Amino acid sequence: MSTDAGRTPLDLLGRLSSDEQTLAPGLRLVESYTMQGMLKLLWHGDPSAEDVVLLCPGGMGGFLGPAHGLYLHIGRELARSGMGVIGVDYRRPDKLDLSLLDVAATADWAMRQGARRFVCVGHSFGGAVAVQAGTTLRGFCAGVLTLATQSAGCEVAELLGDTPLLLVHGERDEVLSPNDSAMVRDIAGHGDLMIYPNAGHGLNEVHLEVRKLLLDWIPARFAEFRMRDA
Numbered sequence: 001m002s003t004d005a006g007r008t009p010l011d012l013l014g015r016l017s018s019d020e021q022t023l024a025p026g027l028r029l030v031e032s033y034t035m036q037g038m039l040k041l042l043w044h045g046d047p048s049a050e051d052v053v054l055l056c057p058g059g060m061g062g063f064l065g066p067a068h069g070l071y072l073h074i075g076r077e078l079a080r081s082g083m084g085v086i087g088v089d090y091r092r093p094d095k096l097d098l099s100l101l102d103v104a105a106t107a108d109w110a111m112r113q114g115a116r117r118f119v120c121v122g123h124s125f126g127g128a129v130a131v132q133a134g135t136t137l138r139g140f141c142a143g144v145l146t147l148a149t150q151s152a153g154c155e156v157a158e159l160l161g162d163t164p165l166l167l168v169h170g171e172r173d174e175v176l177s178p179n180d181s182a183m184v185r186d187i188a189g190h191g192d193l194m195i196y197p198n199a200g201h202g203l204n205e206v207h208l209e210v211r212k213l214l215l216d217w218i219p220a221r222f223a224e225f226r227m228r229d230a
Helices: 009-013 066-080 096-113 125-136 178-188 204-229
Strands: 017-024 027-034 037-044 051-056 084-089 117-123 141-147 165-170 192-196
Touching (some): 009 096, 037 096, 051 066, 051 096, 051 125, 066 084, 066 141, 066 204, 096 117, 096 125, 117 204, 125 141, 165 178, 165 204, 178 192, 192 204
Parallel strands (some): 051 084, 117 141, 141 165
Antiparallel strands (some): 027 037, 037 084
């Protein structure tokens, strides 16, 4: 993965230094210091895993995700199945371009260690990051999944091509309307839209259903991608 100028996203990140801590078996905290802040990664599973899930948080950043800690839960579960799962805590969660670079640099880093396929997951603001990351990683992206996404920043969704797309939204979302997800699907020209009638922006009311959905959908997309390339 390289830019027109021949510099990779990891090069563009401009790391001054990095620090890694093992928090538990199969769980690392990676902190990279840059001139524009610190990028934190919570890396579940084997660092050399070929199938890697990139978890993009909302505008407040962090590792928890929506739906009562969804990102931590699926990170643990998918890592047990041999996947790598990386929670990305952006340097500047209010800046879409920098957040995209953070995710692209994370993918670049993972590829240098063995990653070959990615699924991008994003909540709220992170939905736009995940969509843009999916277009950036096109050719390596097995799927994009958004949770209560905003439509701003998703104007490039058409560039996903035939990358599988799933959009999840709560009908009672008090922050972003389900119409935002519908608009992203329309821009992409394809995708499955799942609306939960009694759920709000955080999808807490349906956290068990959303967990099962992701734990089924993500491995299926990786399996399809591997079969396509076989």
